[in-house]
Amino acid sequence: MKKIAVLTSGGDSPGMNAAVRAVVRKGLYLGLEVFGVYRGYTGLMEGEIKKFDLGSVGDIIHRGGTMLHSSRSEEFKTEEGQRKAIDQLMSHGIEGVVVIGGDGSYRGAQKLAEYGIATVGIPGTIDNDIPGTDYTIGFDTALNTIVDAIDKIRDTAMSHEKTSVIEVMGRDAGDLALWSGLAGGAESIMIPEVSIDIGGIVDKIQKGIERGKKHSIIIVAEGSTSGVEVVKQIKNRMNLEPRVTILGHLQRGGKPTGFDRVLASRLGAYAVDLLTDNQVGVAVGIEQNKLVHYPFDKILGKPHQINTNMFELASQLSI
Numbered sequence: 291m292k293k294i295a296v297l298t299s300g301g302d303s304p305g306m307n308a309a310v311r312a313v314v315r316k317g318l319y320l321g322l323e324v325f326g327v328y329r330g331y332t333g334l335m336e337g338e339i340k341k342f343d344l345g346s347v348g349d350i351i352h353r354g355g356t357m358l359h360s361s362r363s364e365e366f367k368t369e370e371g372q373r374k375a376i377d378q379l380m381s382h383g384i385e386g387v388v389v390i391g392g393d394g395s396y397r398g399a400q401k402l403a404e405y406g407i408a409t410v411g412i413p414g415t416i417d418n419d420i421p422g423t424d425y426t427i428g429f430d431t432a433l434n435t436i437v438d439a440i441d442k443i444r445d446t447a448m449s450h451e452k453t454s455v456i457e458v459m460g461r462d463a464g465d466l467a468l469w470s471g472l473a474g475g476a477e478s479i480m481i482p483e484v485s486i487d488i489g490g491i492v493d494k495i496q497k498g499i500e501r502g503k504k505h506s507i508i509i510v511a512e513g514s515t516s517g518v519e520v521v522k523q524i525k526n527r528m529n530l531e532p533r534v535t536i537l538g539h540l541q542r543g544g545k546p547t548g549f550d551r552v553l554a555s556r557l558g559a560y561a562v563d564l565l566t567d568n569q570v571g572v573a574v575g576i577e578q579n580k581l582v583h584y585p586f587d588k589i590l591g592k593p594h595q596i597n598t599n600m601f602e603l604a605s606q607l608s609i
């Protein structure tokens with residue numbers, strides 16, 4: 291393999307830049323020609339492909355978002371769109387593509403592999419919802435952003451003796467809610483993986499009030515229900531005016547943490563190693579601090595799992 295390309299696709303996440311840098315620099319280190327593809331699969335179909343040198347990825351390791359930009363493309367899901375992308379790759383002589391994104395992007399990479407393009411996927415999403423890796427790139431940064439927000443909301447909740455409901459991202463996964471709830475000392479955590487009765491949450495608030503507690507924090511994963519709905523349900527059951535904060539897209543931005551930069555650097559370089567080793571149609575990850583890879587088939591469609599011990603711990607520590 292002599293020429294490879296890298297693209298970012300789907301939802302962006304902090305640390306994607308560090309992964310792009312690692313792919314480019316490791317590729318050049320190994321003597322490959324490396325191309326950057328702008329705007330994900332859209333740019334791939336439209337030929338937004340540029341040859342990169344060492345300087346192309348300078349001064350990006352600490353930046354959030356993705357310098358390659360990202361996109362969602364319905365056209366790429368069609369055979370016609372995929373053929374356009376293959377034609378572009380062939381015209382540049384590119385044999386291998388590293389795709390940084392979530393499971394949707396992996397499906398796209400799997401399609402490219404079916405046309406004979408060597409592909410390796412790198413998990414880039416704040417949601418931590420990709421099987422085959424303990425952590426996705428961006429999760430740690432988003433977690434820290436949320437914890438910082440919880441701490442700030444706690445200051446005002448405490449001062450004004452209010453119950454606060456905070457809705458966090460995660461798509462169908464509860465990891466961001468669970469980890470931030472545990473780290474932020476939340477009284478209750480609502481995640482899609484565990485069915486929770488609002489009555490139990492109300493009882494907990496009530497018991498807290500009875501023993502002199504003045505404020506509570508409830509973290510709601512967007513995949514379970516909405517923060518507004520939780521406030522409505524609480525108001526229906528008790529004489530309380532909880533405040534709701536929907537953290538929204540601020541969770542996707544910001545400087546990547548040291549952890550995410552290291553993870554992205556390791557996974558980016560590993561992806562290039564695998565391409566040069568002819569291990570293709572695979573996604574890379576980290577398990578128990580070891581680099582691992584699995585065929586896309588093994589990962590796609592596999593249900594996401596939550597750490598139930600951690601959920602139990604969070605409820606034990608917030609009685």
Ligand code: ADP
Binds near residue numbers: 367394395396
């Ligand atoms: P993420 O990668 O963050 O999960 P999406 O699910 O939006 O984000 O997927 C990103 C892009 O990957 C889509 O816009 C589409 O272009 C491509 N993609 C997703 N599913 C498929 C598929 N089944 N076949 C081909 N391409 C796909």
